[in-house]
Amino acid sequence: MRRPKAAAVRGSCSCGWRGHSYPIDWDTVKHDRLDELDFSGPYDDWCEHIRAVEHQTMPLPAELTQLMDQLEEQLTALAEQAPAAALKAVGRPPTRRRPKSCRPRRSARPSESAPAKHAPA
Template sequence: MTEQFGESHEGIAGAVLAGGEEPKPVYLDFGSGTGRGVETGEWWAYDGRSGRPRAAALRAACACGWRGESYPVDWEERVDGSRPEPDTGEAYRDWSEHIRAVERRTVPLPDELTDLMDRLEDQLAALAEQAPVAALRAATALERLTADIAQEAAYAIQEDEVPWERIGTALGLSPDRAESLLTHYLLRQ
């Protein structure tokens, strides 16, 4: 689950053990022999196989540390040998509400700027289909423009000595991620 805040607020339907604790992420090797696998905390990986604990419940879990309400997982096999698939919809709705709460705390953008960015996105998407090289040229020019403006803004924020917590909240990011972002633009050559 991802939305407008990227990895700062990436969400999963995470596992909850019988005692209510959250298990450590597990590494799943898909047996290719190449060492390719994935580390995850998603509920489905905690099925009791291969020495992994079995999830008693699932809940929305956000990269920022926020956790939603727990919903039980039924691992009992049916007569036909299948297992019921848990409904992750409630966890997704909890996470979506968390994202809306984060959005409400961010600094609002002027309506005309939001409208302009929406129109620009539509026009660039259409251009990418019709003339991909022209779309790449436009995106590159836009990237330079936004980086220059971001650097100016970063210097202004630095001069104002705004606390990282406040910057993070305004951007919908953690204070550490906000500091990293500003540092990136401040040190940009």
């Protein structure tokens, strides 16, 4: 028994967007080689979706865009020299330090519910 084959391909996005379906002509694909499939339609749909989303969003400040471009250049160079180090860099969790605006405010008086701090003996 042969495995089932997809009838079509389409682009998709993590936001939930799904593109048009493009039928697959399996007669033109030799030996079920998926690398021979034409993904240009779904890819073009996805690119158009991304352009539309970017058009609807607020632009980043120029300084931040420059920093992100520099980071991309450095990561690309690192990926060519040391791929494992580049993967480590992009997979690194965000810093644990919260921005000042997210830190709890400290009152002038210690809270009555907070345990008292004792000086070391």
